[in-house]
Amino acid sequence: MSDRESELLASVPDRLFIGGTWRPAEGGRTLAVRDPATGAVLREIADASPADGTAALDAAVDAFPAWAATPARERGEILRRAFDLVQARKEDIALLMTLEMGKPLAEARGEVVYGGEFLRWFSEEAPRVGGRYGANPEGTGRMIVSQHPVGPCYLITPWNFPLAMATRKIAPALAAGCTVVVKPAELTPLTTLLFVQLLEEAGLPAGVVNVLTTSASGEVSEPIIRDPRLRKLSFTGSTPVGRRLLEQAAGGVLRTSMELGGNAPFLVFDDADLDKAVDGAMAAKFRNIGQACTAANRFLVHRSVADEFARRVTERVKAFRIGRGTEEGVTIGPLIDQRAVDKASTLVGDALAKGATLETGGSAIEGAGTFYEPTVLSGVAEGSDILREEIFGPVLAIVPFDDEDDAVRLANDTEYGLVSYVYTESLARGQRMIERLETGMMGLNIGVVSNAAAPFGGWKQSGLGREGGAEGIHEYLQTKYTLTQNPFG
Numbered sequence: 001m002s003d004r005e006s007e008l009l010a011s012v013p014d015r016l017f018i019g020g021t022w023r024p025a026e027g028g029r030t031l032a033v034r035d036p037a038t039g040a041v042l043r044e045i046a047d048a049s050p051a052d053g054t055a056a057l058d059a060a061v062d063a064f065p066a067w068a069a070t071p072a073r074e075r076g077e078i079l080r081r082a083f084d085l086v087q088a089r090k091e092d093i094a095l096l097m098t099l100e101m102g103k104p105l106a107e108a109r110g111e112v113v114y115g116g117e118f119l120r121w122f123s124e125e126a127p128r129v130g131g132r133y134g135a136n137p138e139g140t141g142r143m144i145v146s147q148h149p150v151g152p153c154y155l156i157t158p159w160n161f162p163l164a165m166a167t168r169k170i171a172p173a174l175a176a177g178c179t180v181v182v183k184p185a186e187l188t189p190l191t192t193l194l195f196v197q198l199l200e201e202a203g204l205p206a207g208v209v210n211v212l213t214t215s216a217s218g219e220v221s222e223p224i225i226r227d228p229r230l231r232k233l234s235f236t237g238s239t240p241v242g243r244r245l246l247e248q249a250a251g252g253v254l255r256t257s258m259e260l261g262g263n264a265p266f267l268v269f270d271d272a273d274l275d276k277a278v279d280g281a282m283a284a285k286f287r288n289i290g291q292a293c294t295a296a297n298r299f300l301v302h303r304s305v306a307d308e309f310a311r312r313v314t315e316r317v318k319a320f321r322i323g324r325g326t327e328e329g330v331t332i333g334p335l336i337d338q339r340a341v342d343k344a345s346t347l348v349g350d351a352l353a354k355g356a357t358l359e360t361g362g363s364a365i366e367g368a369g370t371f372y373e374p375t376v377l378s379g380v381a382e383g384s385d386i387l388r389e390e391i392f393g394p395v396l397a398i399v400p401f402d403d404e405d406d407a408v409r410l411a412n413d414t415e416y417g418l419v420s421y422v423y424t425e426s427l428a429r430g431q432r433m434i435e436r437l438e439t440g441m442m443g444l445n446i447g448v449v450s451n452a453a454a455p456f457g458g459w460k461q462s463g464l465g466r467e468g469g470a471e472g473i474h475e476y477l478q479t480k481y482t483l484t485q486n487p488f489g
């Protein structure tokens with residue numbers, strides 16, 4: 001580990017942040033955060049208990065009335081200062097993400113830009129929460145529609161985008177006037193801790209944001225979710241965990257936002273610009289080492305161009321450089337843990353057994369760290385597990401199709417509906433795909449759709465609600481309608 005890495009790691013808070021105070025976990029318990037590229041321990045940090053969870057919720061509940069009453073402009077200005085601080089610390093945040101999550105440094109820098117943008121966007125949205133005033137149709141009264149913060153929120157984030165998944169929830173919640181308890185994933189909590197230190201520096205009052213790091217996410221979360229003082233649960237993670245949390249939230253009829261798993265189809269039609277499609281495929285598949293909810297999971301390619309597409313993507317994949325994300329020129333880092341490597345191996349094994357052709361890759365890499373070779377499979381048969389399950393790894397699976405109806409049938413044949421990618425030079429066909437594909441987002445001749453100004457979210461079992469855009473703040477607001485008399489009698 002370099003001196004710079006050691007210094008940075010030593011500067012990251014190692015405690016829980018509750019009620020404006022950095023404090024150890026109950027009983028002084030700690031957990032180890034590791035570098036997936038080497039297996040080395042990066043830092044020991046506080047490991048929260050259920051009692052710590054209750055203390056964090058207490059703090060969020062206590063801080064709520066004053067924060068809700070803080071003028072929206074003031075809340076926005078704190079977010080804007082946080083945005084500036086994130087820009088100023090871009091290199092540190094990026095390095096920290098690479099160390100704990102494994103993504104190449106260039107991608108981590110990209111996430112700082114993307115994740116930081118939610119702070120700027122919602123700093124601007126805070127004072128723009130509107131309302132309505134109008135006459136009722138009978139003319140006897142006046143109808144006022146106003147928006148109010150929902151209250152204390154519990155925010156659960158995954159490990160794959162440690163900064164962006166946190167800012168995408170925290171920024172709109174704070175802009176709306178809500179207080180929060182944030183629980184990052186056990187595998188990548190350091191980025192959240194550093195980010196919350198920046199929020200503190202930006203002038204955020206005590207108790208508005210509280211952070212729980214824990215190795216016992218289920219035990220710590222359930223009492224918080226079942227606590228009647230909690231008013232909102234926002235979760236990003238896998239669909240199975242999301243389902244379980246929805247059941248817990250049902251008891252209190254809790255407001256929920258769920259950003260869940262995906263199984264994105266990537267359609268390449270015979271009229272596609274193949275150069276564009278190959279560039280898009282690289283971004284949609286290999287960004288974040290394939291560990292994105294938006295990662296293209298199934299490449300559905302018209303039979304007439306399938307061989308050429310396979311040849312070109314294989315050529316590009318063979319040129320990747322695999323290694324620790326901090327090393328210059330590395331384009332593919334490690335997977336997050338051994339479970340992820342085993343999953344990729346199993347899915348590739350199943351696809352090959354069912355008749356797929358291995359174009360390149362196909363194996364775990366021996367040695368320190370949890371690496372899997374970037375892989376291309378062609379001729380993947382319907383019924384292969386890899387077409388049903390989220391791969392969450394650097395494996396590109398190609399399925400040929402014969403016509404547009406066939407492509408749409410294959411694309412929609414999944415319980416998920418987060419995002420789809422379509423490559424065609426035909427405007428009419430592109431428009432038909434907007435109508436026919438069952439996904440909450442679509443990239444038309446483009447391989448990355450994420451943007452703070454856009455409503456991110458899925459259809460079907462990919463989730464509930466939207467993050468970002470004009471919609472994002474409304475996840476943290478509740479509507480009140482008031483009827484008053486016509487002032488003229």
Ligand code: NAP
Pocket residue numbers: 156157158159160161165183184185186187214215217218219221222236237238239241242244245258259260261262292293294390418458462463
């Ligand atoms: P995960 O296992 O569902 O975990 C997500 C978060 O939930 C983590 O903080 C995890 O903490 C926590 N968690 C796990 N079990 C819990 C429980 N019983 N109660 C409360 N919290 C619990 O998902 P992941 O492996 O971290 O992330 C990958 C998944 O997230 C993929 O399915 C991906 O598609 C999805 N994702 C979706 C979006 C989106 O916007 N739609 C974005 C990114 C990722 P611990 O890990 O510490 O247990």
